[in-house]
Amino acid sequence: MVSVGPALDPTATDSAPSTLLGSYVTTLEIPTRSREEFVDIGPQVRALLRESGVRDGVVHLWALHTTCGLTVNENADPDVPRDMLRKMRELVPKDELYYRHAEGNSDSHVKTSLFGPGLTLLVHDGALVLGRWQGVFLAEWDGPRTRKVAVRVIASGPASADPT
Amino acid sequence: MVSVGPALDPTATDSAPSTLLGSYVTTLEIPTRSREEFVDIGPQVRALLRESGVRDGVVHLWALHTTCGLTVNENADPDVPRDMLRKMRELVPKDELYYRHAEGNSDSHVKTSLFGPGLTLLVHDGALVLGRWQGVFLAEWDGPRTRKVAVRVIASGPASADPT
Amino acid sequence: MVSVGPALDPTATDSAPSTLLGSYVTTLEIPTRSREEFVDIGPQVRALLRESGVRDGVVHLWALHTTCGLTVNENADPDVPRDMLRKMRELVPKDELYYRHAEGNSDSHVKTSLFGPGLTLLVHDGALVLGRWQGVFLAEWDGPRTRKVAVRVIASGPASADPT
Numbered sequence: 001m002v003s004v005g006p007a008l009d010p011t012a013t014d015s016a017p018s019t020l021l022g023s024y025v026t027t028l029e030i031p032t033r034s035r036e037e038f039v040d041i042g043p044q045v046r047a048l049l050r051e052s053g054v055r056d057g058v059v060h061l062w063a064l065h066t067t068c069g070l071t072v073n074e075n076a077d078p079d080v081p082r083d084m085l086r087k088m089r090e091l092v093p094k095d096e097l098y099y100r101h102a103e104g105n106s107d108s109h110v111k112t113s114l115f116g117p118g119l120t121l122l123v124h125d126g127a128l129v130l131g132r133w134q135g136v137f138l139a140e141w142d143g144p145r146t147r148k149v150a151v152r153v154i155a156s157g158p159a160s161a162d163p164t
Numbered sequence: 165m166v167s168v169g170p171a172l173d174p175t176a177t178d179s180a181p182s183t184l185l186g187s188y189v190t191t192l193e194i195p196t197r198s199r200e201e202f203v204d205i206g207p208q209v210r211a212l213l214r215e216s217g218v219r220d221g222v223v224h225l226w227a228l229h230t231t232c233g234l235t236v237n238e239n240a241d242p243d244v245p246r247d248m249l250r251k252m253r254e255l256v257p258k259d260e261l262y263y264r265h266a267e268g269n270s271d272s273h274v275k276t277s278l279f280g281p282g283l284t285l286l287v288h289d290g291a292l293v294l295g296r297w298q299g300v301f302l303a304e305w306d307g308p309r310t311r312k313v314a315v316r317v318i319a320s321g322p323a324s325a326d327p328t
Numbered sequence: 329m330v331s332v333g334p335a336l337d338p339t340a341t342d343s344a345p346s347t348l349l350g351s352y353v354t355t356l357e358i359p360t361r362s363r364e365e366f367v368d369i370g371p372q373v374r375a376l377l378r379e380s381g382v383r384d385g386v387v388h389l390w391a392l393h394t395t396c397g398l399t400v401n402e403n404a405d406p407d408v409p410r411d412m413l414r415k416m417r418e419l420v421p422k423d424e425l426y427y428r429h430a431e432g433n434s435d436s437h438v439k440t441s442l443f444g445p446g447l448t449l450l451v452h453d454g455a456l457v458l459g460r461w462q463g464v465f466l467a468e469w470d471g472p473r474t475r476k477v478a479v480r481v482i483a484s485g486p487a488s489a490d491p492t
Contacts, residue, residue, distance in 0.1 A: 058316065062449070062457060064460075066459065071277045072281045080230075080273050083264060084274050091255065092419070101407040109401055116280055118449075122226050129226060150457045154386070221482075241429055241431075244437050247428060250427075255420070286478055298392065320480065
């Protein structure tokens with residue numbers, strides 16, 4: 001059982017070195033390229049699910065930041081994320097006369113709470129349980145940056161072992 | 165331990181046949197009747213919780229779609245969902261001049277990410293842990309359709325077995 | 329293993345007495361002071377995590393109400409929550425001519441579903457897995473009130489016990 005990517009050190013800052021853990025707890029590193037962008041992290045999540053060996057259970061994902069979140073939405077037509085980002089920019093524009101936060105990214109904080117920082121994906125028979133069009137995305141609201149997503153895979157045991 | 169409703173086949177499309185699993189993993193089928201609607205799925209979630217036999221743990225719910233989500237809100241006064249849907253229609257109207265997605269439902273995708281695709285409900289002593297006014301809803305943003313919600317019930321064991 | 333705060337009685341109303349449970353299921357009581365406010369509940373969540381003795385796993389949090397939610401965002405510069413609350417008030421104002429719900433808090437219900445009622449936090453080596461700037465907040469949308477947050481801490485076992 002090996003970790004995928006740099007392992008989790010909850011006290012680490014972005015620049016701190018991290019230690020590999022022989023465990024299901026790990027972090028993904030996600031580089032982003034624009035201020036606002038949906039980055040498909042499905043391939044990375046599936047890779048670590050395979051490495052975990054878990055067949056049935058859940059994958060908990062958690063973005064370790066306050067200006068990006070996680071979401072699930074269509075990964076087929078690129079016009080969908082494009083329209084979504086455009087609409088979010090209109091609803092929560094970068095600048096408002098009343099914003100006081102000196103970093104100038106209050107809008108990114110709002111959008112992060114609206115989309116949410118975490119996802120719990122179901123796992124069945126070694127695969128993510130997703131609808132036909134569902135992709136797993138990091139929702140970048142203040143990029144470009146390198147983002148970290150903490151992951152914990154929990155096995156719920158085979159069906160026959162579940163009952164009380 | 166039996167499944168409730170059609171069992172889960174993560175690779176199934178909406179029209180594919182599904183196989184029953186003797187497990188806590190299952191899907192609910194939720195017919196919706198309007199383009200935008202909150203459908204109370206509490207009775208179905210409680211039914212499968214009873215059938216699972218789990219007394220303490222969590223229920224993970226996941227909508228297998230990109231234009232409907234899940235939410236918890238008031239299930240007493242029907243004016244609450246009515247006002248909520250009205251407000252969401254105003255915030256994210258169906259049509260915007262800048263939308264490009266050919267299906268014409270970009271607003272549904274936005275609202276799905278805003279409300280979120282999944283919920284983790286707590287289970288205690290065989291019951292869902294919900295506040296007095298909380299109901300569990302499928303939030304339909306592009307109906308009417310038949311929707312599928314994947315469910316995994318995980319037993320956390322009795323309290324006395326939890327400690328390390 | 330002791331509970332922190334009044335223990336969970338899922339059938340309890342706000343005024344009902346509650347019974348202590350020797351378990352990881354418990355409730356936090358959070359007093360709020362304004363109509364709209366983010367209250368840092370990190371210290372209370374960390375206290376009960378310590379008392380649970382769980383070293384690795386997850387903490388599931390659930391707000392037992394329909395007019396407040398939970399979120400994670402910056403807990404450093406107070407201008408961030410201030411700007412966020414201001415923006416949310418503009419997006420979803422208290423009054424709209426078309427609201428019908430007699431209690432006059434339809435906006436609070438909308439904001440609750442937008443931010444969401446629950447969070448699943450990861451636990452590693454006895455600590456919450458959070459980014460450097462992430463704080464855990466109750467998002468009050470219709471205060472001041474005393475709010476209840478249900479908590480279930482689930483141990484996933486030490487890393488070496490996880491693999492199949």
